[in-house]
Every structure is written in C-alpha cells, then in structure tokens.
Amino acid sequence: MKSNKWNLKPIWLMLIALPAWADNVQDLPNTTVSGKRLPISGSQLDSGSKATLDAATLQTTRAPSLGQTLERISGVHNSSFGANNGLPQIRSLTGSRVYISENGLGIADMAAMSGNMPTAVEPFLADKISVQKSSAAVLYGGNAVGGAVTVETGLIPNQLPEQPIGGKVEISGGYNTPHSELFRLDGTAGNVAWHIDGANSQISGYKIPSYNKMAACRDGTAIMGDHSLELSCQAFPQYEEFFNKAHFAYVDNRYLQKGKDFLDDWGLGLGDVYKEKKPNWFDNSMWIKNPLYDPNETEGYGKRLTELIQKSPDVKGKMPNSHAHRQSASAGISYIGERGYIGMGISRYRHVYGVPGYVATLSSAGDELRTAPVNIDTTQTRWQIDAQYHPATPWLDNIRAQFAYTNAQNKELLGEHLANSLNSHIRQARLEANIHPTDWWKGTLGLDWRNRSTNGQGKDRYLPNTRTQEYGLFALQKFSAGQWSGDIGARYGKVHQQAFLQDYTPSRGLTEGYIKQHNNKTFQLRSYQANLTWQPALFWQTGIRWTHSQRAPDVNELFASNRHHAILANEHGDPRLKPETAKTWEWHNQFNIGNSQINVNHYQTQFHDYLYLGSSGTTKDGHMPYKEWRQGDTKISGWEVDWQHQFDLASYGKLQTRVFADWVKNRAVSCGSDNPAHADFGKYVRCKNDGAYMPKLPTTRYGVGLTWQKNAWNIATSLTHYRPQKHLGRNVNPEPDLGGYTLWDLYASYTHHIAQSELEWFVDARNLSNTEARPHNSTLKYLTPLAGRSVRVGLKMSF
Template sequence: MKFFVFLSVGLVVFNTYPTTVWAEDAVELSEIHITGRKTPQSGARLDSGSKSVLYNSDLQSVRAISLGQTVEKISGVHNNSFGPNNGLPQIRSLTGSRVYLMQNGLGISDMAGISGNLPSAVEPFLADKITVQKSSAAVLYGGHAVGGAVQVETGQIPQQLPEKNFGGKGEISGGYNTPTTQLFSLTGKSGQIAWHIDGMNNKISSYRVPGDSKAAICHNRAEINTNYPLTLLCQVSRNYEYFFNQGFYKYVDRNYLLRGKDYLDQYELDISDVYRRDKPSYGNWVENPGYDPSVTEGKGRRLRSIEDVTPNEHGKMANSHMHQQSVSAGVSYIGADGYIGLGVSRYLNRYGVPGYASLSTRAGKKNALSPVNIESSQARWLLDGMYRSQQPWLDNVRFSFAHIDAANRELLGNQFADSLNSQSNQGRLEINYRPIQWWQGVLGGDWTQRRTNGEGVDRYLPDTKTIEYAVFALQKFNWGNWSTDIGARHGRTRQQAILGNYQPGRGLNEGYIKQHNNKMFELNSYQAALKWQPAEGWETGIRYSRSQRAPEVNELFASNRHYAILTNEHGDPRLQPETANTWEFSQQISWRNSRLKVNYYQTRFQDYIYLGQTGTDKGDGLPYKEWRQGDTRIEGMELEASHHFHLDRYGTLEAKVFVDWVKNSPVFTGKNDSNSSSWDEYVRRKNDGDYMPGLPASRYGASLVWSKGNWMLSSSLTHYLPQKHLGRVINEEISLGGYTIWDMYLNYSHQLGQSAQMEWFLDARNLSNTEARPHNSTLKYLAPLPGRSVRTGVRVSF
C-alpha cells in the first residue's frame, strides 16, 4: 500500500512541473556497469523440507567440540551425547545412520553412525555455515538421510575468487573447564587460482562437573536392589548378606537337636532343611524351643552395600580427556564458466569415554575394568567442480568425488582391544536446469563404495564391503502464490560380510551370519510437497515423503563386545529395509520485524530397526542387546518465534523463543501382553516398553541478542522437562529430572590497523552450574554435562 501511495504522489508532483524545469535541472550521469552471478541452483536449494541455517555470525556463540553440541539449540534438534567430547545431531529423535552428515557437499566418514562413540571428523569451529535439513532428505542423499541431513561448509575448495590476494583469520582461546583452542584459516588468490588452508588444535585434560560423576539413582538402595540392568548402566555391584532366623519356624528336626552339625554333615543338609513353619507329615519333627512369634522373616537376603566397580568422582568427570587436531587445504581454478578444485584434510582425535569395560580372557586380563579410550584418524581427499552453462535452460552441472581413509582404535586403558577402520570412495553428479521460468529441476546420481576392516580377537564386527548406487530427480514448480516439488530416487545397496577367520561371539548372529553374509537391497524413495501463500508474509505447507533405508553392517553382522558403547552388540542378517512414511504440516508468518514458524510431523515406520534389550549379559558386565525390527510411530511439533527491536541509540535487540517435543513409540497390534499378535511384539513390549528408550526430552527456551556498535551480547535459557514418555530397559526407565541450561556470550570488536579487525570474546556455558543428565544420552548415569565453563579468547581477521 505504501508503495502505491508513494507512486501516486510522485506522479502528481511530476505532472505539476513543466518539462522545461526538469530539463534545466537535468544532469548527465556517467554510465555504471554492474556484473554478478546468481547463487548456483542445487538439489538442496530446491528441496522444500524444513531446514535451519546457522551462518558465521550465528555460529560464534554456539560452536562446540562436537557437531551435535553445535546445532542442539535448533528446535527439533538435540545432541546425542556420548560424553563431553563427542555428540551427533539427533533430529526429531533420529540419529546415527539415519541422519546424513556432509562436509562441503559429500558425506564424511559414516563410522560415527555405526559406532556412536566415534567422532564425526568435522570441525564446527572452522565452519562458515551449517545447514540442518530436518525433513527426510532420502530422495537427494539416500536412506542415511531418512531422518534428515546436516551440511557443514568450510570453504576448503574456493568456488569463487576471494576479494583479497591474501587474507584470513586466527583464534586463540582457553579458560575454566573448557578446552584450549588454537585455529587459523587463510585464503588467497593468484590470477585465476584460489587457495585455502586451515588448521585447529583442541585439548583438555578433564572436565569439572557439579556433584558426583554418577547419578544419585546409582546408589539408591531400593532401586538398585530390584533393577539388575541399572547396575550395568551405573557400573556398580550389589553386595548381599544372607540370613536365616531360626526363631521364625515352629518346628525343628529332632535329630538336629540331638546331634547338631554332625547330623547336617552326614546327610549333606543345609540349616534351612531342618526347620519348618508347618509340621511335616514325615520324619521326626518336634516343636522348636527357640520359636519367637515376633520374628516376621525366616530366610532371604538383604542388600548390604552398593560398590562402585568404576570410579565415582566428585566434582570431576572420569576419563574425559581429549586432544583433537586437524588441518586441511584446497586449491581451485576459477573461470568464467565455473571452477574445479582439489582438497585434502587430515583429522586426529584422542579422547576418553566416561565408561569402563573389561577385556575378555581371550584378549587380556580377566575381570579388570579399564577406561575406554578412542584413537581416531582420518585422511580425506576431495575433488569438486562446477560448470556454469551460458544456456538459459541449464543452470549448472556439479560433480564431486571423495576418498576417505579412516582408522579407529578402541583401547581399554592403554591396552588395544579392537579397531574399526574404513576406506571409502564416493561420487556425486547433479545436473541443475531451468527449462522455463516456473520450472526448476535437478537430475543426478551418486555412488559409494566402502570397505571396513578391523583387528583384535574381541572385535565386534567382521570385515565388510558395501556398494551403494542410485539415481534421483527433484522437480520444483512455481505459479502465482503456489509452489510444489516432486522427487523420486531408485537405488541398490549391497552389504557383504567377509568372514575369513572372524569368530562370531555367542549369541543371535552366531547361527545366521555364515548363511546370510551377502545381502542385496533395492530401495525406492519419494517425496511431494505443496506450499501456498494466501497473503503476503504468510506461508502454509504440506509435505509427504516415503523413504527407505537398508540395514547397516553393524545391524546385520555385529557379533561381540562393543566396548566403546558399553554393549555386547549382536546383529541379524535376516533384517529387511525399513520404510518411513512421513506427513509434515507447516505454517510460517512474517510480519514487520516478527516471525512465527510452526511444524507438526508424523512418521510411521514399517520394520523400524532398533537395538533391543534382552536383560542379560555374558558375564562381562556389558548389557547383551540384539538388532530387531518392528513398526514404530514418531510424532512431534516445533515452534519458533522471533522479533527484532530497533532501540535507536541503544542498538538493536533480537528476542527468540522455541518449543519442541517428540514421541517415538512402538506400534502394537495387540491391546495387551496376552493377546499381542506375535512373539516379537510381546518381547518388545516387555523389554523395551511402550516408548522407545532414550527419547530426547521436551524443552522450551528463549534467547536475547543485543548489539550496538562494536559490542554484541547474547544470552539463552533452555529448560528440559523431565521425560514422561518412559520406555523400558527390562525395568521401566528412570527419569533423572529436568534442568535448565543458561549460556552467555559477549563480544567486542575493533579495527587493528587499516585492514585488520580484532575481536575479544567471553563464552560462558551452564552458568548456573546445573547437574544435567540428558535422557537421550547413553552415558547419562555415568557422566552429566560439564559444569560451569568460561572460555575467553581473541580473534584476528585480515
């Protein structure tokens, strides 16, 4: 409306002046030529699924050691923590091999999806931009993206010439209860050649925690006495005393009264064999002279004490050391029609898992619990190129290829236990086109080949070989205030176990792995979405996706102690692909300086693959679990709202609030245990419960970001509710309560000379020093989140 008023007034004013007046005041302006190119089209940009983007300015206050910690403040996204040094993004309750992790366009090592304790080999501190795709991205990236995708961009291979011939940034930081960090990132150009190099070093000896490292429930006598699986999770043992009260019994064997212990020894009897509450009809029984009617118990056992078989540190998290290093470099040729570049990176990480395990008698000492330590390294080569067509219908053709060589060693103390190594090649091709103005599309294909191998007689996985290939298409149409996208993917996955001299552990897989060691799966995924803008600033959408994922190698072939995740893990090579059918509804309203976004989603999994409880162990203190399948339903909601305040001379203020909740529950056809339709349903209900164990807790939060001139201050509060959707770990899960995390970030920047800028910052996490044990953390009974931490440092950019 304002535009039309302005235009009308302008026309009236223009017509009231004679043309000669305008002619007299006319000034001839010099001609200015402006050149530029639009952002290249890509499949990720065409996909209409729900996504959140963290730019460099957003990342300053949320960067953390792990990718999961960095993105956990996005609604619907949690950190699937495996101790303070490692965490994967958990999107709408899904993580691991269901969330695809990428760096600069291609997947990073997927060993972290197989073994959650392993690092994801990506450095959030070096990221320029992180995009989180919360909807299924299986059409673009395959079954590993059935729960979403995370793309990390570091600028390793320059895609355009930088403005300066030489520039970069550096950072040094450290403080209380936080790693010391040094990093640098440099870019430059020479003619049409652009280059980039970066590196980082992170180190900490241990983390401080409020209170004890183990949860209080681990020493609750009533709970520990009746909950054996909890003793395994808490790594404690129960010491019992056995009692026998002779005064409880009215009758005694007369022979015992006459001969005492000699009578027991002669007939190999126990003391309980010669006392009875009721007089037997056989033998020579007489009234017990020591009978006492006030005694209420005859025999049994009492919990005498609870013993920590692993350390329970006060104020300190056991075995939480970490030393992480990385370096990467890239160079590219950039021309008028695109670019082509090559990059290489090296990643090293050595850290402790706050859990302990014992080697079997085959590998070393018996019954000697030792801390679990990880040594991880990765080398990654990346080739990336794009052709920018001059044809109006063809936007670009992009191709990428990566080779990854990763080595992961699990140690108990300093003693080698086993290793999980991988060598993989992956390629991707996208043809992005726009035949007419209202139609955009992408056709593409991708291919992955991976081999895993390991050492150690206790390793839980045989050598494996994986081949995946697929073709996909995604089309987007716009007309008026409507838009829609339609996509499909067809692919195949082969999983093969190379047994050799591998000896499966005792369990489910022992009887099947030799017969079913070569599996082929055919996968099809589809998606369709429709969006409508009924008014300016208001957008409503609906999206449907059908996504398929093949079982991973550990889900098929695992068969031994997996020390690093504190589980005796056993796969099942008879597993079939899982299929997720998802409906998603979205509303987004933008009005002036305010924005509101709401998403509701519901997913129905057919043959959902999960790690099921058995309630047993093999005498090694590790819970014995099996990979199984069953229908599962996921339902959740996300809400985000923000408003920008312009405070004139006091700067600007941005206020945000968010809420999210998710519920992940098995689908049972029977109404109760007695009439469940199958034995599998009965076992799942009894062992795992009516909700999936380890669900992320519902939460809500608020944040403020104030900036004025050279100053920036942000603060956030996030409250996690006690988990009320409790599954079972044989016994019902235990909620460790809710908690609130308060974070704050302060930044002051100023010029340093004519071409450099210096930033001083203070980054404080968990300011209230709250004991926080996320319900979705595997190690929640052994390791809370770190306590109050304060990191201070300086950044220089030039």
Template sequence: MRRHLLAAAILFVVHNAHASDDPTLPAVRVEASKPSRIDSIVTVEASQAQNRTLGGMLEHVSGVQNSAFGPNAGAPVIRSLSGNRVQILEDGQSILGMNAFSGDINIPFDPLFVRSVTVNKSSDTVRYGGNAIGGSVDIDSGLISRTMEDKDQSMELVLRKGFNAADAQGFRMNFNNQRNVSTNLQVSRQRISYYDIPGNSKAGVCNTRLFPATGGVNSALADSCQKEARVQQLYNKASQPYIDQFMTENPDWADGDFSFYTNSPTSVWQRRTYINPVNPAYVAGTPSYVQKQINNDVTPDYHHRLGNSYSRSSQVALGSTWFFDRGYVGVSIDAKDSEYGVPGFSMQNLSFGANPADGLPVGVVIKQQRYALEALLRDPLPHVERAELRVSKLDNASGERLGSTRANDYDFQSTQAELLLAHQPVGPLSGVLGLSHQARDVTASGALRYLPDVETRSNAVFLKETLDVGWASFDAGVRHERVDHDLQPSRFKTSRNAANTTLQDRSYRLNSYTLGSYVELGPLFAAKVRYSSSQRAPEINELYASNAHYSVMTQEEGNQNLQPERAKNLELTGLFHLGGFALSATAYRMKYENYLYQGHSGMQMANRLPLKYWKQTDTTVKGFEIDASQALDLGGYGKLNLSAFADLVRNQADRPDTLRAHNDGEYLPNMPTNRYGATLQWQRDSWKVQLSSTYYDKQKYLGRNVSEEIPLDAFNLVDLQVSRELPVRNAYIAGMEVFVNGSNLLDDDARPHNSPLKYIAPLPGRGFQVGVTVRL
C-alpha cells in the same frame, strides 16, 4: 603427512602462477543448487561459542538434540533419530564412518573455522539416500571458495583459553589474485586434560534405586551404573536365645554361624548333656536370616572431576578454487586427528569383588584424511542450465584403546561421486537430475572387534522438480538406489549366541519419493506440507555385528535376514509473520515399517553385558516443534532479538509383541526428552551479547531394559556469549575481537535422557572460554 605437504606445495605453485596474470576481475556469477523452501531446513552460522562436538553446535535447534556420549563425542539426534538414519556431510559429501555404528566415535569436526552447518529435519532420502531417512546435516568447511573474496589476502588468528573448557588455537589464511584463483589454508588444535562436574559422576539413582521395594536387584540399572549389586542372605545371630555349648567346644563340627545358636537351654551329644548359656545378643521375634544389600562400584565414582575425559584434536586443511567465466573448479585436502577418553566405564568389565582401580579406561583414536573436488559449469549442454560435480575420497581410521593396548581398529575407505544436471527452467518449472555412486571398504582388526570386513557399493539416480509460482511452490522427487554388501575374507568369528550361522552377502533395491507444497495464505500466514515415502537398507552392524560392543554397553548380535526400513512421513507447518515477529509450528508423523532396533534378549553375558539382537517392528515417531522470534530496534540502545522454541518427540512401537513389550517396552529407550528454550541477542555498535537457556524436562515416555528405565531429574542449561570489536589503528590489522563465553552457568547436574552415559557421566559443569580473534 608428506603427501599432504606435497599437495599443498602444488596448490601454492598453481596459485602463484595465476597471481602474476592480469589482475582484472571478470564478472563471475556463481550459482549452487538451492534447497526447497518446503523442507524443514535450518542453517546455523559459526559463532564464538565453544562447540565441543557437532551435536553440541546444533543442540539449540528445535527438534535436534546432542547424543552426548560424554563431553568428547556428540552427534546430532534429529527427532529421536541418529546414527545410520541421519546423513552427515561435509561440503555435500558423506563423512559417515564408524561414528554411525558406535556412539563413542565422534564425528571429525573443526569448531574453530567451520562456516555454517545446514540441518534438514525432513527425510532427505531422495537427495542423499537411505542414510538420510531421518534427515541430513551438511557442514560448510570454508575450504573451497565458491565466490571470489573481497580482499586479495586475509588472515584470521584465533586464541582461546578455557576454564573447564578446551584451550584452542588456530589460523585461517586466504590468498587470491582477485581474478580467478583463491586458496584457503586452515590449521587448528584443541586441548583439555579433564572436565569438572558439579557433583559425583554417577547419578544418585545408582545408589537409591538399585534395590526395588519388591525385592531383588534392578540389574539393568546396575549395569548402566557400572555397579556390583546383589543381595546376600545372612544369618541373624540375635534370632535364637541360647549359644550351643557343644559347638563352642567343637567348632570344627559347625556348618556356619547358625550352628552356634539354638532355641534349647540344653543340648545332648553322645549321651552327654550340655548346658547352653544365654545368648546376650538375643532379640525376641527377629528373623533367622536378614538380607544384606551389596552395592559396590565396578568403575570409579568420581567427585567433582570427571575421570578419563581428556581430549586432544588437530586439523590441517588446504583448499583452492579456480574460477572461469562459466563456473569454477575447487579442490581440498583435509587431515584431522583426535584422541580422547570415554568417561564413566571401562572396557574391562570386572568381576564381582574386584578393585575398580584395576579397570583400564577406554580411549578413542581417530585419524581422517579427506580429498575432495567440487566443480560447477553453466550451460554445459543444450537445455542444461547447470552441472555440478562432487568427488571425494575419505580415509577414516577409528579405534578403541584399553589403557595403552589396542582393543579394535576400523578403517573406512570411501570413494564418492555425484553429478547434478539442472535443466533450463520451463516457465515456473525447474529441476535437477542426479547420479550418485559410493564405494566403501570397511576393514577391522583387534582382539575385540565386532564387525567383519565388508565392501559396500551404492548406486543411485534421482530426480527433483519444483514448480514455483511466487505465492505457492510445489515439488516432487524420486530416487532409485541399489545397495550391495559384499563380505570380504577375514578372521572374524561370530559368538556362540549369534543369530547368524554362515555370513552371506546382501543386496537391496530401494525406492523413495517425496511430494510437498508451500502456500502463502495472505500477507501474514503461510503453510507447508510434505509427504515422503523413504527406504533404508540395513547397515553392516545391523546385519553382521557379533560379540561384545562395549561402547554401547551391549553384547550386540546382528541378523542378516533383516528387511529394509520403509518410512512414510507426513509433515505440516504453519507460518505467521507480522513486522519483526515470526512464528513457526510444525507437527509430524513418521510411520515406519520394519523399524530396526536392538531388542533385549532378557539375558546377560558372563561380562554382565546385556545380550541384544537387531530386530524389526512397526513404529510411529511423532512430535511437534514451535519456534518464535521477535526483533526489536532500540534506537540508540542497539538491536534486540528474542527467540524461543519448544519440541517434543515420541518413538513408539505400534503393536509390540509380548517379548518386545516385556523386555524393551512400548517406547524406544534413551529417547530425547521435551525441551523448552529461549535466547536473547543484543547488538550495539561493537558489542554483541547472546544469552540462552534450554530446559530439559524429566522424561515421561520410558523404555525398558527388562526393567523400566529410571528417569533422571530435569535440568536447565544456561549459556552466555559476550564479544566486542576493538578499534585498531594498525595498517596490518583489519580487526580484533575479544570474547568470553560461558556454558552451564547454573552448574546443573545435566544428564540428557538420550545419552547412553547418563547414569555415569554428566555433562561438564560451569565452564568459560576467553579469547581473541585477530584479522589481518
């Protein structure tokens, strides 16, 4: 923390030195690279909503769902893709860390002061590399000012009190000299001890569907429910009419309960005849043996309160920008800390008959420091209109705790640099040449580590060109990338079930390209089409992972002979607008060659975790998204906006072999379900109201974990936000806004099908936040 404070002091000294200069503000024109209107890009502006996670903030966007790994960890799932396939960026630089490999590791995210989040649902590999094969998500932190602020200083104070929601406090300050220096400081924290839930933490099917009518136990469901489930054969004492008198007198000779009963009225032992009394419990025709179904909780089934759901997070961040007549240079320092529980399961997978209270809960600790530089220069070279440079260093330490004991720690040290050169427009033609470099060192420690130490280097060059003739636009892009994974010396050992023998370095050459167009079809209609061919190199968990990975409840085994994925995507969009009405409908198909997935071996390990290997098969992802909105001016009654959406996605193996079809099924397990949503926004004078409802349908396309997935009931999430700007008569206060927001107002037992914890940890029940924002 000392180095952060020292850097902050230096930035303030720089700011104060410039603040004493001539305050005359020169004409500063700042430009940034603009996204193509051909892509499926959505920008979500910050609001007063209680956004626990990045995935939660974006879950109202069609085609985007929340991974919902409990209430404290949630990543965006774009068209069924997430993790290594969705690039997560902050201010244009990747922040992918352990969160890409392990779903219980949350993406460091400050929900109080984030300015906006931009989602590109199309393949974005030309711009951001293979980890954007399923799209990208870029967070605008607000730390670096890209234009001069309107006022020379401002301050924003936020206080929130939660009821089944987090308490939050924070402030954001901006100081500038209205000439060439602007500095931002952000401090925030969030706290909650636990979340309430509508009913039990474990789904009803954990009791009703464990024992199929055909017999036996649904072991996959039992493991997902953290249950001890088995069937015992017990002797039926009512099955025989007589009690064996000899055994009654000589119980030491008995081999079990069955020895004490007989079908004969007499017994002869050592030439002596024994008269056997009648069995008073006898019921004629009953079987000799009956089955007893054992159904015990390995981890607690909480009632109305979700155990181990605490969360604490904080952020301290500082950014400063120096403007000059041809551009700007901005630097930022950002430190985030978080600590939270992973509800529902214990990393200590207890043996049969153990007391679930003896299990130790899983906790996650994340510490991240990020240093970034961003610069823009106009006309740097002949025929070059603009140059943009982004450089960042990321230190992300993520670890799992078993009670108070360290289970594993992973340290991600990443350095990134990207240079963009936009050439002078040639008539309607404009374009950008980009150079990208990324270096990442992953080091691991702890008794329960499942990854080796690996150094990864990525270098790429890409070109994007756009032809814009007003009523139509055409773009094309190409990227060549090299990815090298170099193993480093460590004490990591693979398990006896590993597919790998001796771990080896791996290197990949990747090529991606894209073509697209946007055409206006008269005054009311427009159409977009995009085709892309994208490649992604296997990541280190897919190549080298070995041993128990409890956060995904799997014995995970990598395969270093995996090939790069190749996705051929076709996306069609129709647009219609008339007055205040707008309609957009998109259909897409992504044909994957060598799609990477975790295949079930059909075996369970001694700790009852399923043994899964990283495998490849050809896969097709297809679906649609529909968005509609209507804006209405109600005159003296304000303005009203009605919007609705629907989305559907299917992730389906093309020609699954016999083992895949039997163990994993035709569809990808944990696939997002169909959704239908509607939002009503009303604004009048100082009042703002937003009411939204999203219906999550029951999943119809089920995968397998040897046994077929058990779908859960549909549910409806209803959220509400109400805010009002209060009149303030104070020279020091620029404005004050009070607000209340509510989530899951129907108190539904909400269990998204794509959540790995759906059977043991529902989403939080009805919750509210009340708060005030004061602007000085």
C-alpha cells in the same frame, strides 16, 4: 595418555604478523564475472523444515562436537557420548538415519555405528551448517531418512576472494574449557583461489558439579538385581543370602530333633521347615511354636548387601578420563573461470580422547586391562575434487561433479593397549544436473555412488571385515505459480552389503549360523516425496509434505557379533533383516507479522520394520547384556514451535528475542497382549524388554534466548529447560527417572579495528548455574553428567 602432537605454535606466531604483511601486498586487478547468480542445487530446492547457522550464529553456539553445536535448534538434540563427542539427534533419530556431509559429500566415519567414535568435523572452522529436519532420502539415500546435516568449510573455493589474501586467527582458553588455537587463510592469484586452515584444541579433563555417577549408582540396594543398570553404572553389588529363623512363628518339630540330617534325608531347605503361619494340613501335629520366634523381626530370608564394588571411578567434582586433544588441517585450491570452477582439497583430522568414567569391565585383551580406561584414537585423511560448469544453454543452470576418497583409522584402546579397531576406506562420487527450463520450474537430476570397506583388529572386535557398495539415481522438481508452490521427487537405489569371515569367528548366539550362511546381501530401495505450499496472505505460509523413505540395514545391524563396549552390550546382527520403510506426513506453518516470525511444525512418521537393538533379557560373558538387532512397526510424532522478534531500541541498540519448544515421542505401534501365547511374540518381547517407548528418548524442552547488539557490543544469552522424561523405555527393567534440569549460557563480545584488521574479544560461558545435567538420551548418563560451569575467553582477529 601419550599422543603424537603436531607443533603448531610457530604457525600462530607467523600468522600474527600476516595482517601487516597483507597491507603491503600489491593489489591484483579484479576479475569480474557478469551475469553471476546463485547456482541451483538439490539441497536448495528441497522442501521441509530447515535451519541454518551462519558464521555469526556459529560464533556463539560452536562446541567441540557437532551435536553440541546444533543442540539449540528446535527438534535437534545432542546424542551425547561425553563432553568430547556427540552426534546430532533429529526428531529422536540419529546414527545411520541422519546423513552428515562436509562440502557436499558424506563424511566417512564410524560414529553412526559406534557412538564413542568421533565425527571428523571441526565446528570451529565451519562457515555455515545447515540442518534438514525432514527426510532427505530422495537426495541422499536411506541414511537421510531422519534428516541431513550439511557442513560448509570453504575447503575448495567456488568464487574468487575479494582481496589477494585474507583470513582469521583465533586463540581462546579459560576455566573448564579446552585451550584452542585456529587459523584460516583465503587468497587469490589471477583466476586461482586457495584456502588453508588449521586448528588445535586440548584439555586435560573437565570439572563437574557433583559426583560423576548418578546417585542410584552409589546405592547398592537400588541396583541390586538389575543387571543392565549394574553394567551401565559399572557398579556391582556383593551380597550374602540369609535366613532369619526368628522371623517365623512355627517350625517342624522333626527338624528340631534331627537337625540337618532331617533336611538331607528329605531334600528340604530351611524354607520348608519354618513357616509364618501353621500349615492347614490333614496332619499338622509336627508343627510347633518356634522357640526362637521374635515378633519384632521383620525380615525372613533374602539377599543382604555386603559391599558395592565400583569398577570405574566415582569421584566428586571431576569427570574421570575426560582428556581430549583434537587437531585438524586442510588446504584447497581451485581454478575459477567465467563458466565455473574446478578444484581439489585435502584435509587431515586427528582426535585422541577418553570416554568419560567408562572402563571395559569385560575384555578378551587380558585380565590386567579389564579396569583400564577406554580411550579413542581417530585419524582421518580425506581427498576431495569438486567441479561445476555453467553452460550457455538457458534451461541448464549448472552441472556439478564431486569425488572424495577417505581413509579413517579408529582405535579403541584400553589404557594405551589396542582392544579394537574399526577402520574404513571410502570412495564416493556425486553428479548433479540442475535445470531451470522456465521461471516456474527448477529441478535436479543426479546420481551418487559409494564404495566402503571396513576392517578391524584386536581381540574385542565386534564386526568382521565388510564391504558396502551402493548407488542411487534421483530427481527432484520444484514448481511455483502465484500463491502456490510444490515439489516432487523420487529415488531408486541399490545397496550391497558383504561380510568376510576368513579371519573372524562370530560369537555364539541365536544369529551365529545365519551370519555364516547369509554374509552377502543386496537391497533395492525406493524413496519418494511430495510437497505443497500455499501462501493465502502476505504474513502466512502453510504447507504439507509427504515422504516415503527406505533404508537398508547397515553392516553392524547385519553382521555384528561380539561385545561392543561403546553401547554397553553384546551386540548381535541378523542378516535376515529387511529394509525399513518410513512414511511421514508433515504440516508446516510460518507467520511473518511485523518484526516477528513464528514457525510451527507437526510431524508423524509410521515406520514399517523399524530397526532397533532389542534386549533379550539375558546376559553373556558374566555381566554384558545380550542384545539383537530386530524389527518392529514404530510411530514417531512431535511438535516444534519457534518464535523470534526483533526490537529496535533506537539509541540503545537492537534486541532479538527467541522462544522455542519441542516435543517428540517414539513408540512401538502395538505391544499386544501381556500373554505371549495369545499375541505376536515379537511385539510381546519388544514391549516387555524394551518398553512401549524407545529407550534414551530425548526429553521435552523449552527455552528463551536474548541477543542485544549496539555498535561494537554483542551479548547473547539463552535459558533452556529440559523436563523429566515421562515416556520411559525399558532395558529389561524400567529406565530410571533422571529428573529435569535447566541450562544457562552467555556469550559477550566487543569488536574494534586496528589498521586493516578487525579484533573481536569474547567471553563464552556455558552452564553458568553449574547444574548437574544428565541428558536422558545420553549413553553415558549414569556415569557422567554434562560438564559443569565453563568460561572461555578469547581473541579473534580477521583481516
């Protein structure tokens, strides 16, 4: 597939010479700000289970997608959509329930609605990524009911760099991995600080250990009759009906005498005139022994497989249509004074890639494109303003204001032809006033606002044009006294969702009329949280956290009405849906004993009116399963355990060990009776068609990690085992068991100095055992496994 490329090679050549040039730059007088302290922020005060990946950790875990980068954190999985794309899935929740922000404001992308769309984040350029595994709805609204991910890139500097110019350049490539080039520059001139970065990454395709499709997809008898699995496998069995007369011991003599005329006269079939046993009727004299009877014939009638048609490729050793080309560039500038800063930045992101192994078997774009590979072309431009002021007032720590405008163009292509686009224009603003009245009291007061417009083109559009307007007022206060600390918070918000149907005709279905009648919806939301932490001993801290979080239905849950190839379903929203409410209790413990730290978390969430995409048990347009957005009470529970210990090996360096495990269940509160006449019909349909457990539920896993450091050497390795999923959901029929697997990764680096530059030579190897791994929570798990063994070698130069 062709794509427009930004020629960045001259930049790499120029940047190689920068360290030498920087040595000759005249040093400017240092600007010293006295009384400087880390500013208070809402995210800093928020309680709950958190994890942070700093720059050193990111060097060993970063990957093409945000989900892959964070998947080693306990409780966080990668909701994979192939090797080039994946969202973080926190405690089984993802998409519209996990808030993702970059440099303080939400990322305007459509990945939450359509998993094949990328999240416009470049993990290779991140300074730090923080994960809030508990609900953060008080600070960020309903889209954080399942947690929040914060990416910091330093786009808008908030402090003056230590040197007039500095940065890094990195080049890498290897076997079964993209070749990547990136750079970053940070500088200052007086009180003005600036930042520039760019990245380029490209791969023609990935190698895999075996066939791209799972074994059952190549077994026509295994998938015959399971329409959902047929579509997921993109394999369609062809069969013929047969009737074996020799299997039956008795036959109606009238049929032997008259043949087909007897069947036609009485409206009968062969099954009416051939029987395994002689019928016990009042007059059964017409039944005689079948002259064709053969006791060795075991099959009487049914369907016989004649051919298995693979609509999408099924090849060995290669992940079909897995090419990718990702590019990004950004620049920011700010003025930094004694009492704060103000700055602005612009970023540009483009990602062109193939959805691995997947073709659109049904499309309105034309018969000639129905087996064309699905490709994604995403472009995003984002402008951002950030300002913070530290007043002289003792009780007011700082006031921070942010604004961003984002224009994102997302195209779904069949080959190179447009099938569907889902574009967005988003304006958002956030204001925080952070207070510090006393030593024992800190707090945040704030408001945020967002206006999003979406529009689409193409014959396969599944959404009309929409507009979302929302705002929220929030407060979070934290108190501490001796061995006790706690926080309380509240938020009030309003969300308005509107669909424009002038150039869009909803697909026919149960909710077609409702979408036309109720295309203008408003929801009021309230969220609360409270946390109490106690430290009974120096080595032990324990606490309990309660949250009440509400989320309004998103536009796809309300107004979707067509084939949605990304989720392999004919998706239909329902504007009658209500906000969902999640009430969570979380118990957390931390033990610090010597050089060891142990974290144990247990959580339980009761969702009232949980929004889910439910199977109707029917298909539409031939093969596409017909699914509707519905609501039902749901319970989520789980455990997370993390143990880390550092060994001082004296002259042999330092060794850090890590052992972790996580487990989560997401299930319907009650399935009711097996008889729909004597039960809640909605519960009956949910459990019959979707199962007691959520389909694509992340599996239980446990792992171990080792990191050894000595002088210039750093070696890190991890081994993670994913157990087979025993809590299987349904897609009308039960989900197949894909089995468990173990992944082994290794990172090694050597660092040395040349003049004023630091050079790090590194090797990053993933899936060293070349295991065939099919994550149960991946949409494409039947079509492609994770990438096979990869080895990336590179050089990073910092100056």
